[in-house]
Amino acid sequence: MKRQHLMPFGCETAADNSTLFRLWAPAMTELAIEYTTPQGDLRSAPMDAASDGWFHARIDECGAGSLYRFVLDNGMRVPDPASRYQPDGVHGPSEVIVPGSFAWRDGHWRGRPWEEAVIYELHPGCFSPEAGYRGVIQRLDHLLELGVTALELMPVSQAPGRRNWGYDGSYPYAPSCIYGRPEDLKHLAQAAHERGLMVLLDVVYNHFGPEGNYLHAYAPDFFTDRYHTPWGQAINLDGAGSGTVREFFIHNALYWLTEYHLDGLRLDAVHALHDSSAPDFLEELASRVRALTGSERHVHLVLENDHNAAHYLQSGHDVRPGYDAQWNDDMHHCMHLLLTGESNGYYQDYADNSLRRLGRCLAEGFAYQGEYSPYRRSCRGEASNHLPPSAFVAFMQNHDQIGNRACGDRLSVLAPAAPRQALTSILLLAPSPPLLFMGEEWATRRPFLYFCDFDHELAEAVRDGRREEFSHFPEFAAGDTSQQIPDPNAPATYQASCLDWSELTQPDHQHWLAYYQQLLALRHQHLLPVLAALNRGTARVLADDRYLQVEWRSGAMRWSLLANLADAAIEVDADGLTPDQPLFASNSLQPQGSRWLAPPWHTSWYLHCADHGEPARDIPMAKRETGNGDSTHE
Numbered sequence: 001m002k003r004q005h006l007m008p009f010g011c012e013t014a015a016d017n018s019t020l021f022r023l024w025a026p027a028m029t030e031l032a033i034e035y036t037t038p039q040g041d042l043r044s045a046p047m048d049a050a051s052d053g054w055f056h057a058r059i060d061e062c063g064a065g066s067l068y069r070f071v072l073d074n075g076m077r078v079p080d081p082a083s084r085y086q087p088d089g090v091h092g093p094s095e096v097i098v099p100g101s102f103a104w105r106d107g108h109w110r111g112r113p114w115e116e117a118v119i120y121e122l123h124p125g126c127f128s129p130e131a132g133y134r135g136v137i138q139r140l141d142h143l144l145e146l147g148v149t150a151l152e153l154m155p156v157s158q159a160p161g162r163r164n165w166g167y168d169g170s171y172p173y174a175p176s177c178i179y180g181r182p183e184d185l186k187h188l189a190q191a192a193h194e195r196g197l198m199v200l201l202d203v204v205y206n207h208f209g210p211e212g213n214y215l216h217a218y219a220p221d222f223f224t225d226r227y228h229t230p231w232g233q234a235i236n237l238d239g240a241g242s243g244t245v246r247e248f249f250i251h252n253a254l255y256w257l258t259e260y261h262l263d264g265l266r267l268d269a270v271h272a273l274h275d276s277s278a279p280d281f282l283e284e285l286a287s288r289v290r291a292l293t294g295s296e297r298h299v300h301l302v303l304e305n306d307h308n309a310a311h312y313l314q315s316g317h318d319v320r321p322g323y324d325a326q327w328n329d330d331m332h333h334c335m336h337l338l339l340t341g342e343s344n345g346y347y348q349d350y351a352d353n354s355l356r357r358l359g360r361c362l363a364e365g366f367a368y369q370g371e372y373s374p375y376r377r378s379c380r381g382e383a384s385n386h387l388p389p390s391a392f393v394a395f396m397q398n399h400d401q402i403g404n405r406a407c408g409d410r411l412s413v414l415a416p417a418a419p420r421q422a423l424t425s426i427l428l429l430a431p432s433p434p435l436l437f438m439g440e441e442w443a444t445r446r447p448f449l450y451f452c453d454f455d456h457e458l459a460e461a462v463r464d465g466r467r468e469e470f471s472h473f474p475e476f477a478a479g480d481t482s483q484q485i486p487d488p489n490a491p492a493t494y495q496a497s498c499l500d501w502s503e504l505t506q507p508d509h510q511h512w513l514a515y516y517q518q519l520l521a522l523r524h525q526h527l528l529p530v531l532a533a534l535n536r537g538t539a540r541v542l543a544d545d546r547y548l549q550v551e552w553r554s555g556a557m558r559w560s561l562l563a564n565l566a567d568a569a570i571e572v573d574a575d576g577l578t579p580d581q582p583l584f585a586s587n588s589l590q591p592q593g594s595r596w597l598a599p600p601w602h603t604s605w606y607l608h609c610a611d612h613g614e615p616a617r618d619i620p621m622a623k624r625e626t627g628n629g630d631s632t633h634e
Contacts, residue, residue, distance in 0.1 A: 388536070
């Protein structure tokens with residue numbers, strides 16, 4: 001099976017070994033292309049000008065493997081912004097890739113329903129150091145045994161240097177040469193599908209990286225000064241020339257889903273996308289994706305959106321084009337505050353009534369649904385209580401929440417074991433799709449630091465800027481941040497962030513891994529059969545705001561949580577449940593007359609049939625055959 005996404009950008013090869021090259025360069029009056037022949041000769045040819053700033057040229061004897069650059073009218077040589085591969089990085093030539101040369105073997109794969117999502121976020125370079133895309137394949141069975149159903153790759157678009165988070169990418173269509181060639185990434189997607197695993201990709205449409213982006217030189221209309229972002233000029237989505245800009249990013253989404261057969265995308269920081277059009281960019285992108293992929297595939301779109309704009313999210317079985325889910329930062333912040341007591345920065349919005357806010361997240365999605373945010377000094381969010389639990393991706397850790405800390409501290413360093421065990425059970429057994437960050441499942445204590453590999457002045461600016469940023473934090477105000485905060489450009493910073501798989505031979509790490517496996521097995525066995533039908537929850541906080549009870553209903557069934565998220569035992573009323581027969585309990589409730597004593601950091605989960613008062617257990621599950629003969633729960 002061959003897969004290729006046809007688009008108006010970049011290059012496209014023909015059967016006669018000729019290649020059509022196209023570039024939108026509205027600031028240029030003339031343009032040429034420089035390319036290598038199959039014999040390795042370097043040649044150049046003029047490009048023909050068309051309307052609306054487009055240039056094109058068809059070159060004979062310039063097929064797969066040929067290198068090329070565009071030559072501007074001032075002599076500057078620039079790579080293709082829609083390059084499918086940059087073998088020598090962001091400043092080198094682009095390579096002609098023929099997508100149809102890869103023979104896919106996963107024609108049976110249609111994806112998995114979103115309700116089945118258990119997501120594992122990973123950085124390809126740190127997850128499998130030095131082995132890249134192929135190294136991730138070697139660890140897929142670990143994810144399968146853990147209970148994961150989807151791996152989410154941090155951005156892989158070509159970024160500067162030999163190490164980067166991926167959010168500094170300058171070539172959105174080119175999978176990073178750091179981790180392998182394009183076909184290696186396709187092998188990863190195929191190997192995951194053969195094991196019944198979905199593959200999601202984090203994509204960045206809100207800015208280009210600060211190094212290797214040449215668009216300003218020939219297509220300044222890609223950007224606008226009318227809006228600003230934390231990374232400088234905003235992407236032009238609603239001004240002159242914005243039609244081409246929108247198409248560039250929409251085709252990028254279609255490209256990853258088609259040419260790489262990925263199962264979904266997570267759109268980074270869409271609150272930094274400014275667009276007054278109707279429909280706006282996000283609505284148009286979702287509509288185009290749904291039109292392309294149709295109903296035969298399960299393709300998922302997820303947002304990161306600090307605005308908590310619930311109107312982008314699909315409501316239950318709503319068929320309108322929309323997004324399956326949003327990363328729920330509110331839930332993370334509530335959990336983090338309960339675990340660590342930290343209330344600086346954006347955590348201050350959750351310092352009061354943190355347990356109630358967590359209950360609201362579990363039951364209704366967002367903690368902030370239009371209320372005033374003291375940290376932002378404005379109202380934030382939209383009503384989300386009409387949306388299903390599946391619309392909110394829950395997590396205790398991710399690349400941002402660890403890596404944006406000065407020293408990349410994980411919760412395994414910041415919080416004791418008992419509170420982490422309690423909150424982990426909430427993360428993995430609540431109806432919202434859970435997300436784990438690589439190494440979390442065995443409680444690695446290795447940090448995940450911000451790292452990059454910029455040149456000269458930019459490297460200095462990033463290092464000094466990060467140290468200046470954290471110098472205002474109380475824990476660093478009295479010291480020398482150059483001695484306390486790692487240099488993002490130092491190779492040692494990257495190396496410290498890489499997983500050490502030998503830790504899995506140690507008993508404590510084995511214990512944590514078994515705990516995660518146990519909880520995810522319970523999720524697949526008991527929660528998954530009723531998950532798609534569960535309605536929004538209801539939450540109550542009892543015992544002077546120290547005890548949380550949440551339940552979700554599906555007909556006669558109730559999925560319920562009881563939780564004491566405090567350091568002291570609490571007497572509670574179980575409200576009609578059978579507290580001595582939970583599906584799971586982090587520690588045991590003790591009878592106390594007509595009530596129950598909940599130990600510190602207690603959580604217990606129940607699947608209860610309201611018709612006859614008995615907990616439902618061992619619901620049979622169908623199995624679906626995957627392409628390699630393995631079976632996965634459905």
